[in-house]
Amino acid sequence: MPRRARASTPASTGKAAASGLKKVPTGITGLDEITLGGLPFGRTTLVTGGPGCGKTLLGMEFLVQGARQFDEPGAFIAFEETAQELTENVQSVGYGLEPLLKSGKLMLDYIRIERSEIEETGDYDLEGLFVRLAHAIDSIGAKRLVLDTLEVLFAGLKDHGILRAELRRLFRWLKDRQITAIVTAESAPDGKLSRHGIEEYVSDCVIALDHRISQQISTRRLRVVKYRGSSHGANEYPFLIDDGGLVVFPITSLGLDYGAPAGHIASGVAGLDEALDGRGFFRGSSVLITGTAGTGKTSVAAQFANATCARGQRCLYFSMEESPDQIVRNMRSIGMNLAQWRKRGLLQLHSARPTLHGLEAHLATVYRAVSLFDPQVVIMDPLTGLSSVGSDREVTAVITRLLDFLKAQQITALFTTLVSMQADPEHSDVGVSSWMDTWILLRTLELAGTRRRALYVIKSRGMSHSDQIHELKFTSRGIRILPGSAVSP
Amino acid sequence: MNAPENPERWQLRLYVAGQTPKCLVAFANLKRICEEYLTGQYDIEVIDLLQTPALAQGDQIFAIPTLVRKLPEPVRKIIGDLSNTERVLVGLDIRRLP
Numbered sequence: 001m002p003r004r005a006r007a008s009t010p011a012s013t014g015k016a017a018a019s020g021l022k023k024v025p026t027g028i029t030g031l032d033e034i035t036l037g038g039l040p041f042g043r044t045t046l047v048t049g050g051p052g053c054g055k056t057l058l059g060m061e062f063l064v065q066g067a068r069q070f071d072e073p074g075a076f077i078a079f080e081e082t083a084q085e086l087t088e089n090v091q092s093v094g095y096g097l098e099p100l101l102k103s104g105k106l107m108l109d110y111i112r113i114e115r116s117e118i119e120e121t122g123d124y125d126l127e128g129l130f131v132r133l134a135h136a137i138d139s140i141g142a143k144r145l146v147l148d149t150l151e152v153l154f155a156g157l158k159d160h161g162i163l164r165a166e167l168r169r170l171f172r173w174l175k176d177r178q179i180t181a182i183v184t185a186e187s188a189p190d191g192k193l194s195r196h197g198i199e200e201y202v203s204d205c206v207i208a209l210d211h212r213i214s215q216q217i218s219t220r221r222l223r224v225v226k227y228r229g230s231s232h233g234a235n236e237y238p239f240l241i242d243d244g245g246l247v248v249f250p251i252t253s254l255g256l257d258y259g260a261p262a263g264h265i266a267s268g269v270a271g272l273d274e275a276l277d278g279r280g281f282f283r284g285s286s287v288l289i290t291g292t293a294g295t296g297k298t299s300v301a302a303q304f305a306n307a308t309c310a311r312g313q314r315c316l317y318f319s320m321e322e323s324p325d326q327i328v329r330n331m332r333s334i335g336m337n338l339a340q341w342r343k344r345g346l347l348q349l350h351s352a353r354p355t356l357h358g359l360e361a362h363l364a365t366v367y368r369a370v371s372l373f374d375p376q377v378v379i380m381d382p383l384t385g386l387s388s389v390g391s392d393r394e395v396t397a398v399i400t401r402l403l404d405f406l407k408a409q410q411i412t413a414l415f416t417t418l419v420s421m422q423a424d425p426e427h428s429d430v431g432v433s434s435w436m437d438t439w440i441l442l443r444t445l446e447l448a449g450t451r452r453r454a455l456y457v458i459k460s461r462g463m464s465h466s467d468q469i470h471e472l473k474f475t476s477r478g479i480r481i482l483p484g485s486a487v488s489p
Numbered sequence: 490m491n492a493p494e495n496p497e498r499w500q501l502r503l504y505v506a507g508q509t510p511k512c513l514v515a516f517a518n519l520k521r522i523c524e525e526y527l528t529g530q531y532d533i534e535v536i537d538l539l540q541t542p543a544l545a546q547g548d549q550i551f552a553i554p555t556l557v558r559k560l561p562e563p564v565r566k567i568i569g570d571l572s573n574t575e576r577v578l579v580g581l582d583i584r585r586l587p
Contacts, residue, residue: 112549117565119580122515122572127506127553128538128545135542157552 021229024072024144024180027065028058030248034224034233039205042178044171046202048187048194049209054220054241055184056081058209059146060090061246062182064097066144067105074144075136076108079152083108094243104140113156120158126166130173137179145174149184154196168201193225204228210236219361222248240364249364260284265377265412268307269300270480272440275457275466281438282462284410286403288383288433290417291442296453296472297416298322299479300442301381302331302338304414306478309341313376316369317349320382324349335477348373363398367405378406383415383432399432437461442472455481499523499531500560501581504545506538506553511570515554518571526583556581 022041025032032038039045039062047055063074078086086108087097100106109132137145150167157163174181185194187208193199199206206225211218221236239248264279273280281287291297301317308315319327327349328338341347350369352362370378383399406413415436433439438460444451453472457465470481503519505512516535523531538545538553548557552568558581567580 109546111551113551119565119567119576120569121567121576121580122518122570123511124552124554124569125511126551127509128504128550128555129552131506131538131542131553132545132551135545 023230024066025070026062027069028061028246028248030237030239031222034222034237034248035205035227036230036232039180039182040227040230041180042175043204044174044181044183044202045205045207046194046199047182047184047207047209048199049184050187050211053209053211054239054246055209056086056148057090057093057241057246058207059148059182059184060086060095063106063144063146064095064100064245067100071105072143073105073107073140074146075133075140075142076106076146076148077133077136078108078110078148079113080149082110086110092243093241094245107136107140107142109136113152115156115158118156124159124162126163126170129166130170133170137177143178143180145179145181147181147183149186150198151186151195160196164201167198171201199225209239238361238364240361240368247364247368249367261410266307266311267300268303268305268310268478270478271470271483272300272455272481274483275468275470275481276438276460277463277465279463281412281460283412284407285412285437285461286407286435287412287414287438287440288417288436289414289440289442290419290433292419292444295442295444296474296479297418297442298327298381299331299334299474300440300455300472301379301414301416302327302336303479305347305377305379306331306336306338306341308377309338309344309346312346314345314373315341315347315377315379316373316375317347317379318366318369318381319349319351320353320380323351327351333476334474334479348375363402366402370406370409370411375411377412377414379414381416383417396432400435403432403435433458438465497530497561499527499558500534501531502534502536502548502557502559504536504538504548504550504553504555504557509553512554514570514572515556518574518577519556522571522574522577526578558582 023035023037023039024041025038026035047058049055060076063076066072066074076086081089090097097106097108101108111129111132133145136142153163154160183198183202185196185198187193188195193206193208205227208223208225210221210223212221220239220241222239223236224232224234237248239246261282261284263283264281265283266273266280267276289297289300305315305317317327322330324342328342331338338347342349348369350365352365366378366380403413439458440455441458442453442455445454453474455470455472456468459465470483472479472481501519501523503516505515519533523533536544538550545551548555548566554568554570556567556571556577558565565580565582567577571577
């Protein structure tokens with residue numbers, strides 16, 4: 001799994017070592033980058049959040065990845081769900097627990113606490129819980145432990161004084177045994193981290209999860225609230241839960257230190273490469289195609305995809321307006337057989353309305369698909385679709401990060417944006433044109449009673465490009481542009 | 490004479506973890522209450538989880554000491570050192586005769 005391999009960068013481990021605090025990598029993509037190496041070794045980390053935030057899954061992923069990637073056995077102590085329910089529930093997000101359970105890398109124990117069945121009289125302690133934890137830990141030699149969720153203890157026991165004292169003892173006990181643990185708790189409606197103030201006892205690391213709905217679009221977010229003795233990313237980071245588990249996206253800007261490959265990549269549009277210094281786009285550069293409706297943006301994008309696949313390279317195509325089948329059908333009319341590339345695994349078409357996910361989640365999806373597919377070319381058609389799910393500032397920020405990410409991977413990216421008829425055609429909607437290396441404008445011109453499509457290269461960094469207005473011709477054998485000034489009267 | 494009319498035997502199980510003061514107090518309290526209210530009709534089984542930790546799972550034990558009424562059914566649980574006799578009687582559902 002290539003995306004896993006990216007999880008811990010040399011930079012993160014270096015910083016962790018420098019701080020002198022031993023860390024345990026979670027193996028959760030993104031989380032280890034935010035925490036600069038993982039959770040504090042031998043300590044208990046509190047994960048809080050409202051219902052349905054993904055606390056249980058975060059805990060389970062910590063154990064599953066620990067077992068799979070680091071060969072560290074883990075014990076999951078559930079107070080809410082039985083072992084069977086838990087196994088079934090996490091199955092739906094892609095964790096097959098059976099092999100891990102069988103090989104002794106994972107153990108699930110369900111502790112049922114039902115207040116209605118319990119009478120309390122006099123002094124007691126939670127030694128029974130300790131005995132069970134010790135038994136669970138010893139039975140598989142666990143290095144990791146999850147307690148999900150402490151709320152049940154607070155709901156099941158009347159004497160919170162005893163409970164608090166026992167939890168304090170529990171965290172110390174786990175520390176003595178050098179167990180790296182996650183305990184989960186529910187956040188309080190009044191904005192406190194947890195209902196019962198557990199964060200006061202768990203002093204080493206606290207992670208808050210959040211599930212927010214904004215304009216009917218849900219986004220999950222994660223924030224490291226505190227991490228004693230270590231610096232950490234302080235922002236809120238979006239995370240995804242899908243059939244591949246849980247992924248956190250530390251999509252802060254990756255910076256401008258990417259390399260600049262000198263090679264070229266053909267656009268696939270006959271004539272366009274000539275207009276671009278005779279060689280096409282720079283490999284690893286970003287290309288923006290703007291134009292009003294019906295000027296052929298998607299066709300130019302598809303032609304680029306087609307040419308990429310014809311060279312045997314992989315292309316990832318995100319469409320926010322058309323379904324994959326519709327794109328394939330429409331492009332057939334101008335002589336492109338995209339279906340063959342899909343069949344051969346060179347072309348992946350992803351269609352999703354921008355409103356399906358939040359903006360960050362969108363970027364997350366792209367990030368993930370790129371990591372899995374490892375394409376040479378990524379196309380987003382149209383980028384403007386994103387404006388409907390975020391403010392201009394947000395959209396701009398997300399696109400910057402996307403560009404940095406793709407450039408760091410030396411992926412050539414092509415974006416289309418729609419400009420309205422009224423607007424100045426040289427003004428792109430989301431104000432990203434200045435970050436693009438090549439900017440191509442498509443427009444229609446009315447000449448002698450016909451509408452003709454015209455293409456011109458507004459800019460293309462690092463090459464002497466054509467400064468002429470070219471006519472764009474759609475034929476049954478693809479699209480091509482005519483040599484300069486063909487549309488002048 | 491104070492025993493309930495229920496002719497069944499009472500099967501009680503006390504979970505402890507070693508000979509801690511709490512556990513010893515709980516056992517003494519339980520013995521006293523049983524002698525008083527369930528004369529001749531009870532069995533007490535003491536399980537020390539330090540010796541048999543695996544047994545904690547069966548009765549879902551997390552607190553110590555825990556008293557489990559196995560019979561008569563339904564199963565009931567009382568946690569604590571059983572120092573409040575009134576609560577123990579309510580918890581075990583032992584009816585006091587007038």
